[in-house]
Amino acid sequence: MKILIAISSKEYSKPTLQVGMWIAKAFNASVTIAYVGQKFSAFATSDIGLAEESIAKWGIDRPGVKVLEWAFNYLAEHKYFNAETIETGFQRNTLVDRGKNRLELFLKGTFCEDVNLILRRGDIIPELRNEVHREGYDITIIGGSKKRRMAHDLVQYIDSSIFVVNNFLEHQEYRLLQAVDDSKGTEKALEYGSQVAKAFNFAADVLTVSKRDIFGKGYMGAHKKALRAFEKVGIKPNSMLKVGDPVKTVLDTATKNHLIVMGVSHLNPIIKFLKGSKPLHVMKQCSCPILIVK
Amino acid sequence: MLQFPKLINSTIFWISQNKWLLFTFIVSLVLYFLPSPEGLSISGYRILIIVFIAISLIISESIPLPGIAFIIITLEVYFGIGDANSIAQSFMNDAVFFVMGSLMLAVAIVRQGWDKRIALGIIWLTGNKTHNVAFGFAAISALLTAFVGEHTVAAIMLPIALTLVRYTSKDIKKVTRLAAYLLFSIAYGSLIGSVGTPSGGGRNVILIHYWQEFGMPEISYLEWMKYAYPLIFVQIPILSWILRKNFTPEYSKLDTGIRRLKTQVTKSDTITPQKITALVIFFLVFLGWIIFSESIGLGIIALTGVVLYLVTGLVTWNDLHKHVNWGVILLFGSTISMGTQINNTGAAAWLANNLIIFAGDLLSTVPIITDTIVVLLTTFLANVLSSSATVAVLGPITLNLPGDPIHIGLVMAFASAFGFFTAVAAPACTIIYASGLVKAKDF
Numbered sequence: 001m002k003i004l005i006a007i008s009s010k011e012y013s014k015p016t017l018q019v020g021m022w023i024a025k026a027f028n029a030s031v032t033i034a035y036v037g038q039k040f041s042a043f044a045t046s047d048i049g050l051a052e053e054s055i056a057k058w059g060i061d062r063p064g065v066k067v068l069e070w071a072f073n074y075l076a077e078h079k080y081f082n083a084e085t086i087e088t089g090f091q092r093n094t095l096v097d098r099g100k101n102r103l104e105l106f107l108k109g110t111f112c113e114d115v116n117l118i119l120r121r122g123d124i125i126p127e128l129r130n131e132v133h134r135e136g137y138d139i140t141i142i143g144g145s146k147k148r149r150m151a152h153d154l155v156q157y158i159d160s161s162i163f164v165v166n167n168f169l170e171h172q173e174y175r176l177l178q179a180v181d182d183s184k185g186t187e188k189a190l191e192y193g194s195q196v197a198k199a200f201n202f203a204a205d206v207l208t209v210s211k212r213d214i215f216g217k218g219y220m221g222a223h224k225k226a227l228r229a230f231e232k233v234g235i236k237p238n239s240m241l242k243v244g245d246p247v248k249t250v251l252d253t254a255t256k257n258h259l260i261v262m263g264v265s266h267l268n269p270i271i272k273f274l275k276g277s278k279p280l281h282v283m284k285q286c287s288c289p290i291l292i293v294k
Numbered sequence: 295m296l297q298f299p300k301l302i303n304s305t306i307f308w309i310s311q312n313k314w315l316l317f318t319f320i321v322s323l324v325l326y327f328l329p330s331p332e333g334l335s336i337s338g339y340r341i342l343i344i345v346f347i348a349i350s351l352i353i354s355e356s357i358p359l360p361g362i363a364f365i366i367i368t369l370e371v372y373f374g375i376g377d378a379n380s381i382a383q384s385f386m387n388d389a390v391f392f393v394m395g396s397l398m399l400a401v402a403i404v405r406q407g408w409d410k411r412i413a414l415g416i417i418w419l420t421g422n423k424t425h426n427v428a429f430g431f432a433a434i435s436a437l438l439t440a441f442v443g444e445h446t447v448a449a450i451m452l453p454i455a456l457t458l459v460r461y462t463s464k465d466i467k468k469v470t471r472l473a474a475y476l477l478f479s480i481a482y483g484s485l486i487g488s489v490g491t492p493s494g495g496g497r498n499v500i501l502i503h504y505w506q507e508f509g510m511p512e513i514s515y516l517e518w519m520k521y522a523y524p525l526i527f528v529q530i531p532i533l534s535w536i537l538r539k540n541f542t543p544e545y546s547k548l549d550t551g552i553r554r555l556k557t558q559v560t561k562s563d564t565i566t567p568q569k570i571t572a573l574v575i576f577f578l579v580f581l582g583w584i585i586f587s588e589s590i591g592l593g594i595i596a597l598t599g600v601v602l603y604l605v606t607g608l609v610t611w612n613d614l615h616k617h618v619n620w621g622v623i624l625l626f627g628s629t630i631s632m633g634t635q636i637n638n639t640g641a642a643a644w645l646a647n648n649l650i651i652f653a654g655d656l657l658s659t660v661p662i663i664t665d666t667i668v669v670l671l672t673t674f675l676a677n678v679l680s681s682s683a684t685v686a687v688l689g690p691i692t693l694n695l696p697g698d699p700i701h702i703g704l705v706m707a708f709a710s711a712f713g714f715f716t717a718v719a720a721p722a723c724t725i726i727y728a729s730g731l732v733k734a735k736d737f
Contacts, residue, residue, distance in 0.1 A: 040724055040728050041355065043680050046617050047619070050617045055729075063728070157307045268302070273306050
């Protein structure tokens with residue numbers, strides 16, 4: 001499994017990095033930590049490059065390198081790197097320019113072979129999309145954003161599962177809220193959800209919402225399957241069958257100490273673009289971490 | 295194989311990223327099928343459609359700069375504005391040579407490591423008072439930019455300012471206003487200086503090219519300096535005063551920073567034969583611009599300088615190739631070609647006449663009205679489009695307005711250097727913005 005963690009600054013990205021590394025460790029996944037810097041006018045790209053080379057000669061880092069250094073130190077402190085890498089320290093001069101505004105630093109991890117740091121420049125969504133296309137990540141982990149459009153674009157365009165680390169508190173005891181229905185996306189979401197719950201020993205709530213008073217065969221079947229999946233990994237889930245609007249019910253059920261796990265909608269992309277989807281609406285409005293599995 | 299929903303999703307993504315390109319395409323298609331306005335030839339009307347396309351694409355940067363350049367020149371042929379050979383001829387000229395040469399000279403000069411000597415010079419001149427240091431940055435940037443171009447100066451001065459800021463406080467959050475104060479002194483100083491001589495910026499050379507191309511009177515390098523250079527001395531104190539009022543620095547004296555900077559540059563700075571040779575070559579180029587620019591052109595002299603830097607091994611071709619923005623050079627060529635066609639097709643005269651009709655007698659009786667229109671149009675476009683592209687597009691139109699073309703051209707050149715409001719207006723502004731220490735709203 002491959003995980004991409006997008007960070008922005010040491011002030012705001014600590015929870016994202018923390019949760020991202022926990023999940024990566026739980027799945028024994030290789031990790032890439034990416035900082036996407038600002039896009040600049042095409043008129044000045046060469047001039048900026050020249051200026052950045054000049055400032056590097058004075059021992060001053062280009063924007064973004066400090067953030068990667070912070071990420072390196074965080075990972076070193078928590079022993080996510082092997083001893084040799086930690087001893088060598090952050091070597092800014094080993095950042096390899098891969099072209100197209102992408103610099104890369106290859107490092108050796110403890111629980112997996114690769115823990116890479118990369119620096120990109122441009123608009124965040126296209127850059128993350130390109131990165132996911134290029135490396136085929138399974139999960140992209142990103143901090144919560146106040147920009148609603150951002151949530152929409154992440155779900156719509158990034159071709160991997162998306163984990164948004166909204167309002168994460170380090171010492172909070174989290175529960176997993178698995179939203180289940182009879183859609184195609186539920187099965188994979190269940191696989192991820194049960195693995196996460198097992199890895200972090202989370203209590204789990206399995207929630208199925210029906211718009212009508214009756215729960216059809218499909219919904220009941222999916223719900224029971226979900227309960228069994230959690231029991232299989234040694235967790236006794238709390239079964240919740242509720243009636244109402246699915247988005248509103250999930251939002252009402254989720255508390256601040258929940259981690260929501262949902263499958264991606266398989267609606268036509270045009271309809272999703274115009275009208276949105278259940279996971280997207282939940283993602284836009286929820287105030288807790290959420291994983292949308294693709 | 296790409297699945298159908300993925301294909302749709304990719305298409306939606308492409309559309310979301312290329313809204314401006316599609317908007318431009320649809321609007322220009324509609325315009326193409328509309329009849330041309332009265333008094334304007336079909337080719338004149340079509341070149342104005344190309345102007346719309348170029349401005350829209352440059353502002354939105356929906357496609358890479360070379361793509362915009364190729365759209366301009368190919369449409370000039372497809373729209374029947376000129377044949378392939380005439381368009382190719384209008385594409386390459388001395389102004390483009392100059393832009394190419396000056397971008398290469400910038401790389402060659404920055405590579406020589408004169409920054410440390412300049413840092414020592416500033417410290418020696420200004421002492422350790424923050425206002426004096428900022429004034430020094432603005433003054434040196436302005437005075438140097440007039441000769442070597444703003445991108446060169448910004449690339450040289452930026453590390454000096456950043457080092458000073460870093461030596462003053464390790465925590466950048468404690469010196470944000472100081473950082474902004476010094477960086478804006480560099481960027482705005484460079485902008486002010488860029489009109490000092492014809493070689494101060496590509497836009498000045500474009501104007502000189504238009505004067506020649508349109509059979510208008512011309513001025514020499516020294517005459518330009520006579521008109522423009524004194525203005526720099528007027529503007530520097532005003533700039534320093536405005537920046538001082540807007541970015542009150544956290545420290546009134548930079549004792550520690552200056553002391554540590556001095557130690558660093560004294561330790562590492564040595565004058566080598568290469569540095570002297572580099573300086574001599576640039577001095578020869580400068581002399582060439584003053585003495586021979588009218589007879590052989592600024593561009594040819596700049597390229598001669600590049601040849602000398604290459605021959606002496608002071609810069610390698612790989613270095614030039616890596617750091618020269620070929621997209622900008624192509625775009626310069628195409629916008630100048632477009633500007634020439636705006637004039638040749640009569641579109642410039644038509645637009646100017648309409649402006650005259652709109653303004654009534656005011657334009658001919660009150661000369662300041664023409665200047666005001668030129669200043670407003672140029673300043674507005676320079677802040678959204680980039681100053682050089684503005685002069686390339688607007689030049690042919692404004693030079694057709696009533697009045698002395700030299701006067702109007704110089705007004706335009708000065709106004710185009712007022713790109714103080716956005717980070718995209720000029721390379722110096724973008725360079726300081728890219729440092730991450732100033733925000734877009736600071737502009």
